[in-house]
Amino acid sequence: MADFWDDRSLTPLHVPATAASKPDQEAGSTASSTASAAVPASQVPSVATPPVSQEDLPVAKNAGKRTAAKEDKKAKKAEKLASRQKAEVPTQSDPSDPLHEKYGDPPLIQSRAVTGRKWTNILSLTPALADQEVLVRGNINAVRGKGNSAFLVLRQGTATAQAILFKDDKTVSKGMVKYASALSQESVVEVEAIVRKVDTKVEACTQSEVELKVTGIHCLSRAGPLPFTPADAARSQAELDASTGPDGEKLVGVAQDTRLDNRILDLRTPANQAIFRIQSAVGQLFRELLLSEGFQEIHTPKLIGGASEGGASVFTLQYFGQPGCLAQSPQLYKQMALMGGMDRVFEVGPVFRAENSMTHRHMTEFMGLDFEMTIHEHYFEVLEVIERLFTYLFDGLHKRWASDQEAIGKQYPFEPFRWLPNGSSHVLRMNFDEAIKILQDNGFPEAQPLEDLSTELERELGKIIKKTHNTDFYIIQRFPMAVRPFYTMPDPEDPRWSNSFDVFMRGEEIISGAQRVHDSDLLAEQAAKLGIPVASIQSYIDSFKYGAHPHGGAGVGLERVVMLFCGLNNIRKTSLFPRDPKRLTP
Amino acid sequence: MADFWDDRSLTPLHVPATAASKPDQEAGSTASSTASAAVPASQVPSVATPPVSQEDLPVAKNAGKRTAAKEDKKAKKAEKLASRQKAEVPTQSDPSDPLHEKYGDPPLIQSRAVTGRKWTNILSLTPALADQEVLVRGNINAVRGKGNSAFLVLRQGTATAQAILFKDDKTVSKGMVKYASALSQESVVEVEAIVRKVDTKVEACTQSEVELKVTGIHCLSRAGPLPFTPADAARSQAELDASTGPDGEKLVGVAQDTRLDNRILDLRTPANQAIFRIQSAVGQLFRELLLSEGFQEIHTPKLIGGASEGGASVFTLQYFGQPGCLAQSPQLYKQMALMGGMDRVFEVGPVFRAENSMTHRHMTEFMGLDFEMTIHEHYFEVLEVIERLFTYLFDGLHKRWASDQEAIGKQYPFEPFRWLPNGSSHVLRMNFDEAIKILQDNGFPEAQPLEDLSTELERELGKIIKKTHNTDFYIIQRFPMAVRPFYTMPDPEDPRWSNSFDVFMRGEEIISGAQRVHDSDLLAEQAAKLGIPVASIQSYIDSFKYGAHPHGGAGVGLERVVMLFCGLNNIRKTSLFPRDPKRLTP
Structure with missing residues (x-):
């Protein structure tokens, strides 16, 4: 089910790709965006350790082409842009929003209290839980925002589930949608939601028979710019090969050394x-x-x-x-x-x-x-x-x-x-x-x-x-x-x-x-x-x-x-x- | 059951201690005999790394008293004596003995054949096996020979059993008794025997309700001089303390460094x-x-x-x-x-x-x-x-x-x-x-x-x-x-x-x-x-x-x-x- 891991997986929902998955030419490219999937090859900006398809090369061949100084400069630039972009990302809710307690970044989890709350594993999200309220924690595998709605794929281990937010002013505010839409891939979120049985299977997720109607969302740990996404690292050679079409669309793999240098991301596939x-x-x-x-x-x-x-x-x-x-x-x-x-x-x-x-x-x-x-x-x-x-x-x-x-x-x-x-x-x-x-x-x-x-x-x-x-x-x-x-x-x-x-x-x-x-x-x-x-x-x-x-x-x-x-x-x-x-x- | 491990354990049988457990003044002392149990303190010869009762001393205190040259000389002497003694030990049966195939050192076990023979663990020697023929392998925990008889304690892991040989010329020859009596402690032997229920419990062994009537004995691996015996190493401090009587009989412990230097013997307790x-x-x-x-x-x-x-x-x-x-x-x-x-x-x-x-x-x-x-x-x-x-x-x-x-x-x-x-x-x-x-x-x-x-x-x-x-x-x-x-x-x-x-x-x-x-x-x-x-x-x-x-x-x-x-x-x-x-x- 490698495709569940691909951020293209949301396309069946007909939501256009957001800045998070395409190089954003206005905001400037982040290290993260450079490794994203399904973008025309001509648009892939050239940055340090780009993913290549020959994943078992012992050393990324391109690495030698640039000097250390250049790498350094680029890294600094990317960092600066990332931090500017970060500043623009809403991390706190608007206090005037009646739902402001339902979203925003909480303080660091630091063993403040034993609350007795129960968390539900993503793997156990099935129709048996339909219409129940659950509390779910996971990494953001993919995210798309469009106007008054946001679609997320949450991941825990290898299990994934779709989570949706539609502005309705009773349980979901505009600010909440905006907050969710701007979350970066791989960030850890905690979601309060109602489990809903779906009519059409969510092919993009392992938990395909349900989705989560989000009523609260808090980001516990924000992921910074990623050298590559787990989705990048999860592609088979066949997928990479098949994607090299005459239309110029090209999926890129991740070289073995890049994987091993960033092993903790690589391990998430x-x-x-x-x-x-x-x-x-x-x-x-x-x-x-x-x-x-x-x-x-x-x-x-x-x-x-x-x-x-x-x-x-x-x-x-x-x-x-x-x-x-x-x-x-x-x-x-x-x-x-x-x-x-x-x-x-x-x-x-x-x-x-x-x-x-x-x-x-x-x-x-x-x-x-x-x-x-x-x-x-x-x-x-x-x-x-x-x-x-x-x-x-x-x-x-x-x-x-x-x-x-x-x-x-x-x-x-x-x-x-x-x-x-x-x-x-x-x-x-x-x-x-x-x-x-x-x-x-x-x-x-x-x-x-x-x-x-x-x-x-x-x-x-x-x-x-x-x-x-x-x-x-x-x-x-x-x-x-x-x-x-x-x-x-x-x-x-x-x-x-x-x-x-x-x-x-x-x-x-x-x-x-x-x-x-x-x-x-x-x-x-x-x-x-x-x-x-x-x-x-x-x-x-x-x-x-x-x-x-x-x-x-x-x-x-x-x-x-x-x-x-x-x-x-x-x-x-x-x-x-x-x-x-x-x-x-x- | 520490006493099972002590070579004094055979005394209930009223068999006098043999050369193997007492310093033999005629044959000369071997390194082995120096650490033996239950000998008058005055007779304990002074050799390298003698056992001492303060077993947890990080370094054997006595070690410093001798120079390295002296140690070396002593070691050489002990080796020489050991090899002379070895030469006198019967390792092969007399070909003229009709039972000569029933004892003697076999060739090195080297994967010559798969014979289909079955070995019995010492731990499973119980009255349920009475009168059955068994094949048993173990280390010699103790041995006593006296005229036409020999008594052995065989050990496997922590299980021990008594094995006996009485010359009868039908199943046990004089040569066989002599061969068995001269086996050194810790040697590995293979014994063919009949399991016999005993009237009086063999208190000295874990398998106290049976003994082995030996009909064949072959030594697979001969133990050389021992720095100490497992029995020496197995004594509790209370035993050591209690043994220091006015009659001069003194049991000696083994210092921790001596144990660790010879860890594989120490581990056998x-x-x-x-x-x-x-x-x-x-x-x-x-x-x-x-x-x-x-x-x-x-x-x-x-x-x-x-x-x-x-x-x-x-x-x-x-x-x-x-x-x-x-x-x-x-x-x-x-x-x-x-x-x-x-x-x-x-x-x-x-x-x-x-x-x-x-x-x-x-x-x-x-x-x-x-x-x-x-x-x-x-x-x-x-x-x-x-x-x-x-x-x-x-x-x-x-x-x-x-x-x-x-x-x-x-x-x-x-x-x-x-x-x-x-x-x-x-x-x-x-x-x-x-x-x-x-x-x-x-x-x-x-x-x-x-x-x-x-x-x-x-x-x-x-x-x-x-x-x-x-x-x-x-x-x-x-x-x-x-x-x-x-x-x-x-x-x-x-x-x-x-x-x-x-x-x-x-x-x-x-x-x-x-x-x-x-x-x-x-x-x-x-x-x-x-x-x-x-x-x-x-x-x-x-x-x-x-x-x-x-x-x-x-x-x-x-x-x-x-x-x-x-x-x-x-x-x-x-x-x-x-x-x-x-x-x-x-």
């Missing part, structure tokens, strides 16, 4: 609201299943001495005069928790990677969903947990978060994720060398056993498996030892292989896991072979010297699961405030 | 197993209640630019050539998530404080349970959530984790936590100035309104409230503005006060919270007044410029909740691998 509900759901389902299988939650330190797993991709810091670093994963510590007598543990926590790479699927900070468990004899015991876990996860998302997937699909269309139903026995598993053979047989002779798979080959394999097995979810096991970390248990028959696995969604890795080495001598030997200074991980190695249970586990990248389940093209879409080598703010 | 089950439970209950009230889980970045909330206590690092730091709390970001259109959010994540203070309740890294929500008119809406949340939490711990509280109490006796039942209307709340008055009326004239309460006064207040109201849980609201952070909303009537609160358990603060300033001008003004460089938090301040909902929230310290609920005396007891200015490992 239905797709983003849904993405983060699904992110929350993945964590919830992950925990539900593991708790039900006897796992307990642990929290391991992120501040550690030495490099957690070796390698260069570690953030270092000074820790009260000694060198410290940020954990690259909870790997060593979750194993140590098992050695501390716990049988099955999981952790949900940030992991830090100082890798200087800008790709669609890497971040310098992301959420790891990790678990680790003792095993009796085989790492397949770990795989069975993973199979049950992900079947539970996918089933749960399918059943309980279907509408969120739909909301994402409106802006970012995707093929529904396919998995084989009915639990663990139906998850596809193959050995690494079998996967290589499949690739070779399908025209990829570069796939080599005993070498790692490139991202490209992984994707090709995903496509082949989707075709042959109709699943987006599968496991590859028995990876070459050479491409796994030092704590991986070698294969018992052939040390060129290892007791390890990766799990894939849509041809991209979301999980790495393995049986771990629980023998301290073998562990030290394997670490030394890879050039890891054993002294830096001595307490880890020592922890296997006091009676060690065989064990294995896995680490899941939360954002990758969300990205791939929803068929998104960039990991940054699934992180609230993503971090990459070029981005540390907001 | 029943009290520690229980503490971390309760820690897991607190997180689980926190999420259960908040999810049921419409909150969603978010994850905010820990790597941030600038200092998150000002002040010196921030860890800084280099982030790809620009200065970065670790978030001191998710405060600013959880508010920004609300400004991104979310209505109620929570986060469970690490927070980092570079405070150079060694106290019983501060760590440099701990887990924050944070939530933030929009409010309609008053921050009491936040307090109501807290009241429901903690009533749910305490009820849940009381009902579902009672046995864990009991296990903790055996080692660290504590008065059960008291809270007023029946939900929010029964939670005690008072204004800050009322709390000051209570203190003044009870002989603490130093308590001053408009000044912060010292930790000591907070504790005194806790005692008074416990006496007068019989509750360990209460809320103090309307704190002086001067002692709260810049983003706190001032009181609407009197700006010397603020819309903020702290929540207390047993007289110690576990939560800080408030209504936040959602007006960007007021926010910038308050930040500037406190000398916070506004530029460093510009994107935070800007996030209130696009229509901001009134909101409030709170942050809970997970480890403090666990510590205070269980009446523990040190926060380090409730963190798996605690971090303080002097500790970055393990």
Whole structure:
């Protein structure tokens, strides 16, 4: 329902667009108006960070064209104009208006009193409430004023409702209409209203069977000039493409960097609201299943001495005069928790990677969903947990978060994720060398056993498996030892292989896991072979010297699961405030 | 049931202590034996990091008495002796023994095959399984060999069972008894056995109504010399005190630093197993209640630019050539998530404080349970959530984790936590100035309104409230503005006060919270007044410029909740691998 979000959505009401949605050449252009929708391309004024349609450009290409000084001047000008415009906006009611208590900006909400008033959620505005008085709070998604009437769309989360004011001098005064008409997009308002059933559906709103007949309206927080509106940010590529007509009308998208620079506006779109509900759901389902299988939650330190797993991709810091670093994963510590007598543990926590790479699927900070468990004899015991876990996860998302997937699909269309139903026995598993053979047989002779798979080959394999097995979810096991970390248990028959696995969604890795080495001598030997200074991980190695249970586990990248389940093209879409080598703010 | 954990626990069987539990003067003392229980004090050899009874000393006092060189020499000697002793320990069965397949160390468990065998948990060993064959895996909690018999206590988690071997030449050979008798404490063994109902309860074990008649025993992982045994670490102060008799028999405790240096052994005690089950439970209950009230889980970045909330206590690092730091709390970001259109959010994540203070309740890294929500008119809406949340939490711990509280109490006796039942209307709340008055009326004239309460006064207040109201849980609201952070909303009537609160358990603060300033001008003004460089938090301040909902929230310290609920005396007891200015490992 992306169109509900578009301020064009009010056009069915045949109300002409107001200054709030068109560049107002007389009042001067504000930053807000520059990003508005449905204006002839020729009229789009050129200001800082204009929305562009190539939304996934890592950097807004136009930005380089202007000097910082120019930007500064423009910003100052826009600010000045905005403040002049602000001065002209009525914020208080006329005391001579008999209805003056029914509108105007109230004092800052500051916990003055507990009044006992009840607020109604926009989502619950249905014909069941017809003719009742309600108190509703929301952001102004769109506003149109015309003479003696005003039309607003109020938004709360992803729910929207139409609110109307017609001057009648009994419940709605001229001043009230004027006040409402001049409200800026995204401002927070509180509305007293009567719920009215409508004859013709309000196609522009999620609550299409009712509208609010406003009897009071107060603006609690005024939105200043917007770098872009949520409506701008909510458009699908198809909408943008379709809008480039010969008549010159052009809808503009918002570049990814502009979105991320103004993330809190970007987050207000239905797709983003849904993405983060699904992110929350993945964590919830992950925990539900593991708790039900006897796992307990642990929290391991992120501040550690030495490099957690070796390698260069570690953030270092000074820790009260000694060198410290940020954990690259909870790997060593979750194993140590098992050695501390716990049988099955999981952790949900940030992991830090100082890798200087800008790709669609890497971040310098992301959420790891990790678990680790003792095993009796085989790492397949770990795989069975993973199979049950992900079947539970996918089933749960399918059943309980279907509408969120739909909301994402409106802006970012995707093929529904396919998995084989009915639990663990139906998850596809193959050995690494079998996967290589499949690739070779399908025209990829570069796939080599005993070498790692490139991202490209992984994707090709995903496509082949989707075709042959109709699943987006599968496991590859028995990876070459050479491409796994030092704590991986070698294969018992052939040390060129290892007791390890990766799990894939849509041809991209979301999980790495393995049986771990629980023998301290073998562990030290394997670490030394890879050039890891054993002294830096001595307490880890020592922890296997006091009676060690065989064990294995896995680490899941939360954002990758969300990205791939929803068929998104960039990991940054699934992180609230993503971090990459070029981005540390907001 | 701390006594189950003590290797003295086998004395009821009248089996004399073996070399494994007494310093063996002939074989030479190993590091292991030095920490053993129930030996005359005069015989306790002096080696590195000996257990001492003042377990909460931040540093083992004796450590300073020896030079590093001496320590090194001793360690080397111990190692040498240990390896000589190891060589004498039978690890393989005699091939000429007809029962040779029934004992001996198997090859490393390396995922050789999926055999379909079933293992029985020690916890489920009850008379219901009498006369059945079982396969059990566990650590050796204690072992005694005497001639043709061997007695073992096997442990899994906190469950223990007795396993016995009597030479009979049909199912148990002499070699088998010898093999079992020589197993070192904490080694992991796999035992085939028949479950036998016992006539006299095995008081030494949690599974007191049965024992295991061993028919096969294989050691999967041999424990080397132990710095201390879990039994050493599991003793209560009362046990230690009581053991100091005129007969010279003395039980020794383990100093806190020794525990933390060898945390994975320390964690194997029943009290520690229980503490971390309760820690897991607190997180689980926190999420259960908040999810049921419409909150969603978010994850905010820990790597941030600038200092998150000002002040010196921030860890800084280099982030790809620009200065970065670790978030001191998710405060600013959880508010920004609300400004991104979310209505109620929570986060469970690490927070980092570079405070150079060694106290019983501060760590440099701990887990924050944070939530933030929009409010309609008053921050009491936040307090109501807290009241429901903690009533749910305490009820849940009381009902579902009672046995864990009991296990903790055996080692660290504590008065059960008291809270007023029946939900929010029964939670005690008072204004800050009322709390000051209570203190003044009870002989603490130093308590001053408009000044912060010292930790000591907070504790005194806790005692008074416990006496007068019989509750360990209460809320103090309307704190002086001067002692709260810049983003706190001032009181609407009197700006010397603020819309903020702290929540207390047993007289110690576990939560800080408030209504936040959602007006960007007021926010910038308050930040500037406190000398916070506004530029460093510009994107935070800007996030209130696009229509901001009134909101409030709170942050809970997970480890403090666990510590205070269980009446523990040190926060380090409730963190798996605690971090303080002097500790970055393990």
